[in-house]
Amino acid sequence: MLPFKLVYHPGYDLNLGEHVFPSRKYRLIHDHLLDEGFADPMDFVEPQAARDEDILRVHQPGWIQRLKTGTLTNLEILRLEIPYSKQMVEAFLLATGGTILAARNAFRDRVGFNIGGGFHHAFPGHGEGFCAIHDVAVAIRALQHEGRIERALVVDCDVHHGNGTAAIFAGDRSVLTLSMHQFDNYPAEKPPSVIDVHLRDGVSDAEYLDRLRGALKVAMSFGPNIIFYIAGADPYEDDQLGGLSLTMEGLKHRDRIVFETGLGTSVPVAVTVAGGYARNTDDTVAIHCNTARAAREALVPESKQ
Numbered sequence: 001m002l003p004f005k006l007v008y009h010p011g012y013d014l015n016l017g018e019h020v021f022p023s024r025k026y027r028l029i030h031d032h033l034l035d036e037g038f039a040d041p042m043d044f045v046e047p048q049a050a051r052d053e054d055i056l057r058v059h060q061p062g063w064i065q066r067l068k069t070g071t072l073t074n075l076e077i078l079r080l081e082i083p084y085s086k087q088m089v090e091a092f093l094l095a096t097g098g099t100i101l102a103a104r105n106a107f108r109d110r111v112g113f114n115i116g117g118g119f120h121h122a123f124p125g126h127g128e129g130f131c132a133i134h135d136v137a138v139a140i141r142a143l144q145h146e147g148r149i150e151r152a153l154v155v156d157c158d159v160h161h162g163n164g165t166a167a168i169f170a171g172d173r174s175v176l177t178l179s180m181h182q183f184d185n186y187p188a189e190k191p192p193s194v195i196d197v198h199l200r201d202g203v204s205d206a207e208y209l210d211r212l213r214g215a216l217k218v219a220m221s222f223g224p225n226i227i228f229y230i231a232g233a234d235p236y237e238d239d240q241l242g243g244l245s246l247t248m249e250g251l252k253h254r255d256r257i258v259f260e261t262g263l264g265t266s267v268p269v270a271v272t273v274a275g276g277y278a279r280n281t282d283d284t285v286a287i288h289c290n291t292a293r294a295a296r297e298a299l300v301p302e303s304k305q
């Protein structure tokens with residue numbers, strides 16, 4: 001039995017077919033963790049779809065209504081860069097419910113893990129870059145509403161800048177946004193996070209981990225009550241949409257640093273998986289599975305695993 005729950009729902013699959021975004025990866029991660037004996041069926045919990053009440057703390061009602069009723073404009077669908085379907089909308093609602101559940105679990109288990117979510121390019125009134133609903137922002141607002149937290153830290157290690165996160169929390173002193181990304185990549189316009197670590201093309205493990213440690217040190221002085229870790233797999237050297245050069249080992253090391261930073265100071269960590277577009281989808285799945293492994297290693301001494 002794992003010391004934390006894996007939040008997952010078969011409906012996470014956005015049903016995109018042949019698309020650079022391998023939306024079947026959520027099921028593959030689930031299956032892989034089971035097949036290799038890392039997890040057993042009891043370790044998984046299914047979320048419910050996020051409620052309007054939660055979503056509307058972040059998003060504009062018109063956007064959510066058009067999304068749910070299939071009345072988005074062509075331009076809105078183009079910006080999303082994924083085909084519209086009812087199943088796609090349901091997947092975003094489930095993933096958002098999953099991030100809320102993972103965040104609540106983090107207070108009980110020290111780590112909460114959503115095998116989904118991390119849709120950091122969603123804005124209050126529009127979606128873009130494969131992201132329609134900002135699950136992490138919705139979860140932060142839910143926790144604040146419940147009175148569980150005052151301050152949240154978002155550690156975004158996806159290779160792409162967290163533009164939606166930065167825009168949603170601009171000027172909000174209760175949320176510190178940290179984005180570590182390849183500068184010369186999507187999105188072209190990068191509204192400032194509180195801490196932006198702009199990386200040049202081709203950065204490899206040592207420099208990346210060094211910059212991450214430095215940024216985390218500054219960010220932790222904010223005194224967050226929870227860390228939301230957006231653990232994108234796309235800084236990987238063989239990613240089709242990323243231009244950094246991290247190895248699989250380097251990425252796992254990255255995960256360890258984030259978990260140890262949180263747990264070492266008794267700050268719970270809620271994980272979302274975010275992007276990952278390796279030429280070989282097995283690599284993307286392996287990187288995400290390693291994040292779960294890193295969480296267990298940080299929670300349980302090696303001798304007891």
Ligand SMILES: [Zn+2]
Nearest residue numbers: 158159160275
């Ligand atoms: Zn990404």
